[in-house]
Amino acid sequence: MHSDKTIPATSNIGSYEERAASFDWSVAEAELGWSEGDPINIGAVCTDRICEQGLGAKLALLWEDSHGKERKYTFDELRVATNKYARYLQDIGVSPQDRVCVFMDRIPDFYISFLGILKLGGIAQPLFSAFGPESLVVRLQDADTKVALTTMRHVRKLRKIRQDLPNLETIVVVDCPDVSKLKEGEVAFSLDAAEPVEEFEAYPAWRETPSVLHYTSGTTGKPKGALHVHGSVIQQYISAKWVLDLGPDDVYWCTADPGWVTGTSYGIIGAWANGVTQMIYDGGFSSEAWYKLIAKYGVTIWYSAPTAIRLLMRDGKELAWKHDLSSLRHLISVGEPLNAEAVIWSEETFGKPFYDSYWQTETGSIIITNYPGMDVRPGSMGKPFPGIEAKVVDLQTHEPIDEPGRVGLIAIKPFWPSIMRGYWNNTPGYFSKFDRGWYLTGDRSSIDADGYFWFVGRDDDVINTGGHLVGPFEIESALLEHDAVAESAAVGTPDKVNMEVVKAFITLKPGFEPSDDLELEIMNFVRKRLSPLAMPQVIEFATTLPKTRSGKIMRRVLRAQEWGEPIGDISTLEND
Amino acid sequence: MSEDMKEMVLEYVREEYVDEDDEDTELDYDTPLISGGLVDSFSMVSLKVFLEKKYHIQIPDAKATPEAFDSVNKIVALVKEYQD
Numbered sequence: 001m002h003s004d005k006t007i008p009a010t011s012n013i014g015s016y017e018e019r020a021a022s023f024d025w026s027v028a029e030a031e032l033g034w035s036e037g038d039p040i041n042i043g044a045v046c047t048d049r050i051c052e053q054g055l056g057a058k059l060a061l062l063w064e065d066s067h068g069k070e071r072k073y074t075f076d077e078l079r080v081a082t083n084k085y086a087r088y089l090q091d092i093g094v095s096p097q098d099r100v101c102v103f104m105d106r107i108p109d110f111y112i113s114f115l116g117i118l119k120l121g122g123i124a125q126p127l128f129s130a131f132g133p134e135s136l137v138v139r140l141q142d143a144d145t146k147v148a149l150t151t152m153r154h155v156r157k158l159r160k161i162r163q164d165l166p167n168l169e170t171i172v173v174v175d176c177p178d179v180s181k182l183k184e185g186e187v188a189f190s191l192d193a194a195e196p197v198e199e200f201e202a203y204p205a206w207r208e209t210p211s212v213l214h215y216t217s218g219t220t221g222k223p224k225g226a227l228h229v230h231g232s233v234i235q236q237y238i239s240a241k242w243v244l245d246l247g248p249d250d251v252y253w254c255t256a257d258p259g260w261v262t263g264t265s266y267g268i269i270g271a272w273a274n275g276v277t278q279m280i281y282d283g284g285f286s287s288e289a290w291y292k293l294i295a296k297y298g299v300t301i302w303y304s305a306p307t308a309i310r311l312l313m314r315d316g317k318e319l320a321w322k323h324d325l326s327s328l329r330h331l332i333s334v335g336e337p338l339n340a341e342a343v344i345w346s347e348e349t350f351g352k353p354f355y356d357s358y359w360q361t362e363t364g365s366i367i368i369t370n371y372p373g374m375d376v377r378p379g380s381m382g383k384p385f386p387g388i389e390a391k392v393v394d395l396q397t398h399e400p401i402d403e404p405g406r407v408g409l410i411a412i413k414p415f416w417p418s419i420m421r422g423y424w425n426n427t428p429g430y431f432s433k434f435d436r437g438w439y440l441t442g443d444r445s446s447i448d449a450d451g452y453f454w455f456v457g458r459d460d461d462v463i464n465t466g467g468h469l470v471g472p473f474e475i476e477s478a479l480l481e482h483d484a485v486a487e488s489a490a491v492g493t494p495d496k497v498n499m500e501v502v503k504a505f506i507t508l509k510p511g512f513e514p515s516d517d518l519e520l521e522i523m524n525f526v527r528k529r530l531s532p533l534a535m536p537q538v539i540e541f542a543t544t545l546p547k548t549r550s551g552k553i554m555r556r557v558l559r560a561q562e563w564g565e566p567i568g569d570i571s572t573l574e575n576d
Numbered sequence: 577m578s579e580d581m582k583e584m585v586l587e588y589v590r591e592e593y594v595d596e597d598d599e600d601t602e603l604d605y606d607t608p609l610i611s612g613g614l615v616d617s618f619s620m621v622s623l624k625v626f627l628e629k630k631y632h633i634q635i636p637d638a639k640a641t642p643e644a645f646d647s648v649n650k651i652v653a654l655v656k657e658y659q660d
Contacts, residue, residue, distance in 0.1 A: 066612045105613065130616060156595045285642050286611040311617070314641065466618065496637070501621075516629040523622045524592055532618035 011372035013242035016383065023386035025417060028238035032273070042211055042233045043086070043119030044202035046272035047079040059277045062251070062297055063108050066283030071108055075275065078112065083197035085116025088189055089147065092170055096121030096203050098146040099213060102258075103127045103136070103154055106282035109174045109191055110258050111268055113149050118211055118230070121203025125213045125225075128259030129154055134478060134529040137161040138222050139215045140168060142425055149189075151175045159183060207231030207417075213424055214261045216361040217471030219460040225424030226361045232265075232418035233273055235365040239385060240270030243357060244301055245330050245372045253279045253294070254303040260468065261361040262334055265418070266303060270365075287315040291323040298327040305335040307466040309342045309354060310497045317349045325350060330372060332357055335467020336499045337455040340378035356381050358455070360441060361469075362433065364418030368410070368453050381445065381453040389413035391438075392445055395459065398435045404449040407456050411438035461555050463492035465501050468533050472555060475536065478529045479504060482522055484512040489545050491559040493538055504536035505545055505558055514541035578652060581631075585655075586648045588626055593619065605649045610642040620645050627651065633658040 013019055033049070034040055050056070056076035063071040073081065094100060100117045102124060104110045110126075117124040125143055127136065136157060140148070147170045148158055155173050162168065162185070169185070176188035205211070211230045215223040240246050244266065252271050256262035271278050279297045283289060285308060294302070312320070331346060331354040338356040347353040357369035358381045368390055370382035384390040391400045392408030401408045414434065423430045433440055444456040463470045472490040479488035487507040492500035506522070508514065519539045527535035546557040560567045582605055593615050594601050601614070609615040615623060624640050627633065635658055644654050 066608060152600060153598070156597055282613070284608075284610040284613045284615070285617050286646070288643065289611050311642070314638065315643070498618075520622060520625050520629060523625065527619060527622060532616050535618060535622060537618075537621045 011245050012247065013245070013371050013373070016371045016374055016386075019242070020383075020386040025234065025387055028234050028387075028417075031241070032234055032237050034234065036207075039204035040207055040230050040233065041119060041121075041202040041205045042230050042269055042273075043082055043115040043117075045233050045237075046115055046269060047075065047082050047119075048202065050075045050272065050275040051079050053275065055275050058275065060272060061108060061111065062277065062279045064279075064281055064283075064293065065107075066281075066289070073108065073112075075272075078115075078272070080196050080198060081108075081112045081191055082115040082119055083200035084191060084194045085113045086119040086200050086202075087197045088194060089117065089120050089122065092147070092172070092187070094120060094122050094147055097123060097210060099123045099125050099143045100147045100149065101125040101127050101140060101143070101145045103129060103131075103148055103150040103158070104174070105129045105151070105153070106258060106280055107151070107175075108280075109149070109151075111280070112191065113174070114258065114264065114268055115272075118205075119200060119202045121205060121209070123210050123213050123227075124264075125215075126259050126264055127215075128257060128531065130531050130533070131157070131259075132527070132529045132531055133157050133160045135223075135474070135531050135534070137164050138474075139225070140165050142215075142222060143213055143225055146170070147172060149174060152177075152181070155186065205230040207234075208421065210421070212264060214264070214361050216261075217462060217469045217474060218429070219462050219471060220473050221429075223471060223474070224426055224429055226261075226364075226420040227422045227424055228364050228418065229421055232364045233269055235416060235418040236265050236270040237273040239366045240266055240274050240276075243355075243366050243369050243371060243385070244270065244303060244332055246271060246274045246276045246301060248275070250276055250300045251279055251298050251327070252276050252301040252303070253281070253297075253299045255281075255290075255305065255308060256303070256334075261364070262303075265365055285311060287312050287319055291320055291325060294328060295324045300327050300329045301332075302328060302330075303332045303334065304354070305467040306333055306338045306342055307336070307498050309333060309338070309346065312349075313342065313345050314497070317345075320349050328352065331355065332369075334359070334366075336464050337381070338379070343376065343378035353378070358382070358443075358453070360443075362420045362439075363412070363416075363441075364420060365416075367412060377452050379454065380448075381455050383451050383453070384412075388416060390453070392447055392453075393436075393438060393440070395444070398438060398440065401447075405446050407444055407446045409459055410441040410443045410445045410453070412441065413437065414439045461491065461559065463490070463500055463502055465492065465495070465533055466498040470502060470534050474530060475502060475504065475526060475534050478526050478534070479506065479522065479536075481529070482525050484508050484518060485522070487545050487553065489553045489555050489558055490536065491555050491562060493562040495537070501537040502534060503538040503540065503562060505540050505542050507542055507545060578656070581652050581655065582648055584630070585627070585651050589615070589623070589648065592622070592626075606647050608646055609648075610646045612646075615645070617642055623651075627655055631655050631659060 254267035355370040475490035493503035
């Protein structure tokens with residue numbers, strides 16, 4: 001155990017124990033200046049409200065891409081720009097509660113249009129820009145998405161599936177240099193060219209009005225659309241303030257892609273609801289480039305992920321020490337368990353540890369975490385956020401476990417402001433997440449005698465690769481579309497950088513033989529259809545796959561084999 | 577030989593990572609692939625598999641860094657290191 005001395009005693013949260021003991025959500029509501037019964041609109045909270053506080057001239061966004069192109073927006077410019085999007089979408093027929101997807105790289109238009117959609121009262125549906133056509137089509141069909149906002153680079157993928165999306169009325173291309181390049185049903189919009197919209201009356205959303213629809217992968221079936229509400233900002237605001245320790249003089253960098261929940265809850269909402277200056281980089285990973293950005297912009301708060309930290313570790317401390325990283329004052333990590341080695345390495349390299357935080361798409365905000373000034377136990381997830389009652393419960397009975405060190409499912413007492421309010425079109429799936437008065441996360445953990453949570457792993461077949469959840473069913477379905485594949489099973493296999501990566505076990509149809517070329521062809525086949533995350537990084541050709549007597553492939557047998565774990569009950573295994 | 581390899585790798589990158597109807601992406605031997613966002617770190621794995629199988633080499637994971645894969649020229653230099 002050690003104490004981090006780099007966080008001042010005056011951190012926003014102060015004493016975690018005192019906050020936790022006295023907390024109720026009215027504390028967060030009062031801090032945000034909101035009262036029960038008032039309207040609350042995330043788009044307005046992050047822009048209009050900050051300007052009303054006299055911070056209109058403050059920088060909201062420092063943006064740079066891999067080519068060195070830069071843009072800056074003050075909060076007042078952000079306010080007007082989000083108004084432009086809200087007005088434009090209104091003009092093309094978007095109504096409150098219509099789903100509008102944002103499918104772009106990390107360009108300013110992503111962040112601005114996201115808030116513009118919310119200002120209008122639409123439901124923002126962010127999608128990861130590396131998604132291939134098959135990943136896109138299931139999400140857009142399920143959400144009945146009305147309008148898609150995208151760029152020339154990504155519109156091609158939408159064109160390939162357009163015929164399968166009868167309810168997608170309009171595709172808006174936000175960087176179209178020449179309208180003759182557009183197809184039927186596509187229109188161009190330019191934020192820079194649009195007339196300023198000084199006033200736009202934000203939709204008077206209530207606390208329970210739907211706001212954001214984030215899709216997440218499950219172990220079976222289609223991805224599930226976790227539906228969030230405008231009232232989530234209460235929790236995103238206070239957790240950004242207390243966990244990330246965002247303050248008025250900070251320059252904050254959240255490295256998460258806004259196609260995923262961290263990139264919106266904390267890469268947009270939590271940060272700007274606190275009136276904080278954000279740096280955003282639209283480029284691929286490079287240790288050198290990242291350190292240069294920290295030094296150039298004087299980043300003070302850095303919210304990143306274990307996979308990135310492990311890549312930084314691979315490039316060595318010396319590379320970090322070549323750059324002036326003295327501006328950094330607080331480092332936080334999310335997405336997958338942060339291993340103790342990474343915590344210790346960051347302390348040795350940056351003079352401060354990364355603080356692990358834990359939450360899910362469904363929880364909407366940080367749920368269990370380490371706090372500024374708290375004793376960090378390297379490898380531990382930390383303790384529940386004030387106002388959150390979290391336990392581990394028995395894997396079978398879901399009864400709470402009080403015995404320190406015993407592994408169970410992480411369970412949280414509903415409800416909290418940012419919890420999802422449903423899975424889109426999937427009410428049974430939503431209710432299956434609750435039992436005996438608990439929300440069941442599907443993650444396993446133990447709690448030590450001092451109340452620290454220690455992550456163990458998923459309790460299902462979902463693969464957590466590089467902090468992103470990938471559903472095996474989606475991968476297996478895509479594999480089966482390949483001409484050569486007869487049967488497939490996708491499981492996670494250990495990986496030093498990404499914690500786990502996708503491994504596919506495949507049996508081939510008659511007439512096909514395993515080969516290097518076929519292996520590579522199958523990898524690229526899945527990558528292009530679904531996404532790079534879903535691409536099997538390892539393929540094993542097999543003559544048969546383990547199945548139950550009823551013919552169901554037993555992924556858990558293959559997974560156990562990969563992880564060197566006990567296979568468990570195989571009484572239902574089919575005999576060869 | 578080196579020019580052939582460069583052209584082969586460039587062609588593979590164009591075919592696998594650039595959309596067939598993408599007329600806007602410019603690609604040459606020095607185009608930043610990883611840091612430029614054209615190839616992400618996950619997709620890099622299939623590029624590594626391609627190189628290993630095509631050139632009958634084994635690139636250690638520790639050497640398969642985003643920096644080492646960041647352009648066709650850098651990739652070719654890496655491959656040659658393991659061919660020798």
